[in-house]
Amino acid sequence: MASELYVAPIKDESPLPAADLKFANQAVGFAKAIKEPLWGKRIVLARDDFQFVEIWLKRQGKRDALLYWSQAKSFFDATQALEITASPLTAYYSVLNAVKALLSSKDYPFAEAHGVSGDNPQSRRSIENEIIEIHNRGVLSALSSYLGEEEAARTHTLSDVLGNLPFIHRAFSLSRTNSPELFLSLVNPRYVRHPTDDRAWWCADVVGRDADRRVLKSMLPKYEIDEGASGRVVRRRDRIRWLPRSGASSAEKAQAIERLQAYHRKIRRDVVLISASTDLWYLKRRVASIRIVERYELTLIMAAMHRLSELARYDPKGLVKHLEGPNSWLLTEFIELAPAQFMRLIACEITGLEFRMPGVRR
DSSP states (O other), X not given: OGGGEEEOOSSOSOSSOOEEOEETTEEOBOOSOSSOOOTTSOOEEOSOHHHHHHHHHHHHTOHHHHHHHHHHHHHHHHHHTSOTTTHHHHHHHHHHHHHHHHHHHTTOOOOSSOSEEEEOTTOOOOTTTOEEEEOSSSHHHHHHHHHTOOOOOOEEEHHHHHHTOGGXXXXXXXXXXXXXXXXXXXXXXXXXXXXXXXXXXXXXXXXGGGGSHHHHTTBOTTEEEOTXXXXXXXXXXXXXXXXXXXXXXXXXXXXXXXXXXXXXHHHHHHEEEEOSSSOEEEEEBOOTTSOOOOSOHHHHHHHHHHHHHHHHHHOHHHHHHHHTSTTHHHHHHHHHHHHHHHHHHHHHHHHOOOEEOTTOOO
């Protein structure tokens, strides 16, 4: 793989602008799916992700995955009717069965154990003291392995996990005194290619207060400001080799897609999503007070929801204390928002397709 990558120069040689990367006569957008996005396919416009994925699994003949997906929907629906002190339990089982559906649809082996456990050795009601341990076997560990996560640590605090999730990060920051935000807001993340050769790379526009050069200096070292762009553009430093401009063979196309998928998996650890009527993308940056956890949103949501489900089952009084404490808003936002965020992401992961809300012009 190393031989397939280019190290980006500080400035590209050509004065011409980079062009959108294309495959099957369509621009290669920045996909929500992590492992195997299917570029060149039509976007799915769906209000009910469960129904579309159910139809997709039936067509693929994935009977076991279909059973798990049906259970995930039943638990998801039940969650909507429960009080917040009970809903983490059904929300977690919805997530658990959705992950089983993913792994089964890909014929990826997994042990039936949860693959994660929690503890609070100090018995003090703080999310910094709630410990999440990812095991070597089980559903969550299989998900981590399937996605190819490289995080060395197997133990995280609930605070660290929640701090790495973009859809609750404003609540996370405002629940703390003078806490900076971990994420830079992005517009139009995309893949582009060099105007004269076969190099391709990821880039995105940055607008508003995040476009300040002093803010952009806090980017992860794998990213840089594109000094040649007319606006404020950030890009990945390394490049991949893309297709020749004409006459590519089927084997060359397959190899180029494999390179792009491997490249995409690296970037999707750093570039994260809030799924909404209009999707919102963010790039993680270096913040001294927040530890970056090198895991994907799917794994982080499942791990956090498991710990909260343990509290709902075995220590409901402890969960109530959390919900009445300084992190009340943060935990409420997570419990209420995480299930829908998770299902949109895993629907993309199962099918490899891009899901968006209908009736929203891009």
